[in-house]
Amino acid sequence: MGRRVAVLGSTGSIGVQALEIIRNSPSLELHSIFCGSSADALAGQIRRYGPGMAGMAHPPRGGAPEGVCSGPGSLRKVIEGADMVLNAIVGSAGLEASLAAREMGIPLALANKESLVIGGELLDDHLEKGLVIPVDSEHSTVFRCLAGEARPPAKILLTASGGALRDMPPEEVYRAPVERVLAHPNWEMGSRITVDSASMVNKAFEVIEARKLFPGIPVGVVVHPESIVHSLVETADGAWKALMGLPDMGVPISFALHWPDLPLAGAVTGESPTDWGTLSFRELDEGRYPAFTAVMAAFRAGGTAPAAANAADEEAVGAFLAGRIPFGAIAAVIAGVVREHRPRPASDYETIIEADAGARVAARRIMEAM
Ligand code: NAD
Ligand code: MG
Numbered sequence: 001m002g003r004r005v006a007v008l009g010s011t012g013s014i015g016v017q018a019l020e021i022i023r024n025s026p027s028l029e030l031h032s033i034f035c036g037s038s039a040d041a042l043a044g045q046i047r048r049y050g051p052g053m054a055g056m057a058h059p060p061r062g063g064a065p066e067g068v069c070s071g072p073g074s075l076r077k078v079i080e081g082a083d084m085v086l087n088a089i090v091g092s093a094g095l096e097a098s099l100a101a102r103e104m105g106i107p108l109a110l111a112n113k114e115s116l117v118i119g120g121e122l123l124d125d126h127l128e129k130g131l132v133i134p135v136d137s138e139h140s141t142v143f144r145c146l147a148g149e150a151r152p153p154a155k156i157l158l159t160a161s162g163g164a165l166r167d168m169p170p171e172e173v174y175r176a177p178v179e180r181v182l183a184h185p186n187w188e189m190g191s192r193i194t195v196d197s198a199s200m201v202n203k204a205f206e207v208i209e210a211r212k213l214f215p216g217i218p219v220g221v222v223v224h225p226e227s228i229v230h231s232l233v234e235t236a237d238g239a240w241k242a243l244m245g246l247p248d249m250g251v252p253i254s255f256a257l258h259w260p261d262l263p264l265a266g267a268v269t270g271e272s273p274t275d276w277g278t279l280s281f282r283e284l285d286e287g288r289y290p291a292f293t294a295v296m297a298a299f300r301a302g303g304t305a306p307a308a309a310n311a312a313d314e315e316a317v318g319a320f321l322a323g324r325i326p327f328g329a330i331a332a333v334i335a336g337v338v339r340e341h342r343p344r345p346a347s348d349y350e351t352i353i354e355a356d357a358g359a360r361v362a363a364r365r366i367m368e369a370m
Contacts, residue, residue: 004031004052005109005257006079008097009088011041013190014111014135014253018086019049021254028257031082034075036093039065053078057093076100086135086257087112090192091314092307092356095119099349102126109256111135116212117205118307118356120346127212133256138206138231139213140252141243146214151236156217158206158231159224160284161186163198165327166225170288174328178320181327186227186247195317199330200284204295208306211299221284228276246271291331294338303343304355311359312337319367329370336366 005022009015010033022028032053035042039056043065046054055074056064064070069077075097079085085101086109087094094112101108102123110116110132115123126132134140138158146153164184165173181198182191189197196202203221210219222232227247232240245251246269254263286293291313298309316333319325325333337359346352 002027002029003083003257004029004081006032006034006082006085007051007088008034008075008078008086009036009090009094009112010045011035011038012088012090013188014088014249015086017250018088018253018257019045021250021257023049025254025258025263027261027263032078034078034089034097036089039068042068076104079104079106082106084109084257086253087115088135090114090190092118092310092353095122095349095352098123098126102131105131107131107133109133109135109253109259111253113205113209114310116209118304118310118346118352120303120307120352122346122349122352123212132213133259134209134213135249135252135256136206136209137247137249137252139209140255141231142210142214142233144243144255145231145233145241149233149235153217153233153235154238155234156210156214156219156231157222157234158203158210158219159227159229159281160200160203160221161197161227162223162225163200163202164194165198166223173288174326176327178323181320185225187249189249191321192314192317195320195327195330196313198327200289200292201295201313201330201334203284203289204292204299205310207296208299223282223284224280226277226279228279229281244273244276246275289331291334294331294335297335298338298341301338301341301343304346304352305338305341305343307346307352307355308341308343308359308362309334309338311356312363315360315363316367325367325370329367332370333363333366337362 030051033051034055037058055069055078059070084107087097088111095115098115229242232242298305312334316330
C-alpha cells in the first residue's frame with residue numbers, strides 16, 4: 001500500500017498538480033482532499049480522483065456537495081489517518097492545518113509558507129523532528145543541497161525572478177494594471193502569490209521561511225530573472241551547490257510527497273542545459289521593492305508582527321485585485337499596519353489569530369483613508 005496523502009487546498013494551483021502526481025505515482029495514494037469554497041471544482045475532483053474523503057471550509061449557501069464534510073472539525077476529519085499532509089492552502093487560513101498535522105504527528109509537506117511566517121514557535125517541535133518538508137521551490141532546493149554537508153553551510157541565497165514588473169519603468173510600477181501584475185514571466189501560480197512575486201512580499205516571506213526551516217544559516221536574496229537556478233547554498237569550504245531546471249513546481253511537489261524516497265516514476269523530461277539560455281544574477285534593488293522592506297521590518301520586530309504584515313498584505317492584495325487600490329499602495333498598507341502594530345509573543349494560536357484580525361481592520365481603515 002502506498003503512502004496516503006491528504007491534499008489540502010486541492011483546487012488550487014499546487015493542489016491540482018499534486019493530485020496528478022499522486023495519481024501517476026505507484027508509491028502514493030490519495031487519502032483525502034480539502035478546499036476553501038470551490039464546490040464545483042471539488043465535486044469534479046471527487047469524480048476524477050476518488051479520494052477516501054473530501055471536505056471544505058466554506059460551503060456554498062445551499063450546503064456542501066454530496067459526501068463532502070464541512071464546518072468545525074471537518075479539517076481534522078479529513079487529515080485523520082493520512083500518512084502525510086500536503087498543505088497547499090493559501091494565506092493565514094493554512095496555519096490551522098499545519099498545527100493539526102503537528103498535533104497528530106503527521107509529516108507535513110508544506111507549500112503554505114504563511115504557516116512559518118506567522119506561526120511563531122508553534123511548529124518548532126515538528127520542524128526539529130524533521131517532519132516539515134518544504135514544497136516551495138527555493139526551499140526544496142536548499143533542503144536537497146544541504147544533504148551530505150557535514151558542516152553547516154556559510155550561506156543560503158534564495159533566487160528571485162524579480163516578478164512581473166521587473167522591467168517596468170519605476171514611475172509606472174505604482175499604477176501597474178492588474179493584468180500586467182498577474183502575468184508572471186516564469187511561473188503559473190495562484191493570484192495572491194503572483195501579486196506577492198511582483199511586490200517581492202513573496203521573497204520576504206521566503207527569507208523568513210528559510211530562517212525557520214534552516215536555523216542558524218545566513219539567508220540572502222539574489223535576482224535571477226531566468227528562474228533556472230532555484231536557489232544556492234555556499235558550503236563551509238566555499239563551494240556553491242544549486243538545483244537547476246526549467247521552472248516546474250512538479251519537481252518540488254513530487255520530491256516532498258515521496259520524501260525520503262525518490263519518486264519511482266520520474267518526471268524526466270529530456271530537457272537539456274542548452275534549453276536554459278544564458279543565466280544571469282544581479283543584486284536585489286530594495287528601493288524598487290518597498291513591500292519587501294516592510295515585511296522584513298516586521299520580521300525584525302518579531303512576535304506577532306509578521307502575522308500582522310501577512311494579514312495586511314492579504315487585505316491589500318484582495319483590494320488591488322478588486323481594483324480598489326493601486327499596486328503601489330500595497331507596500332504602504334503593509335508598512336502602515338506594521339508601524340502601528342504592537343507585537344506580542346506569537347506563542348499561541350489565539351494570539352496570532354487576534355493579531356491577524358486586528359491587522360485586517362487596520363489595513364481596511366488605512367485603505368479607506370487613501
Ligand atoms: P491558489 O489560490 O491557487 O489555491 C489556494 C487553495 O487554498 C484553493 O484550493 C482554495 O480553495 C484553498 N483555500 C483558500 N482559503 C481556504 C480556507 N480558508 N480553508 C481551506 N482552504 C482554503 O494558491 P496556490 O498558488 O496553489 O498557493 C497555495 C500555497 O502554496 C500558498 O501558500 C503559496 O504561497 C504556496 N506556494 C505556491 C506556489 C505555486 O506555484 N502556486 C509556489 C510556492 C508556494
Ligand atoms: Mg518560492
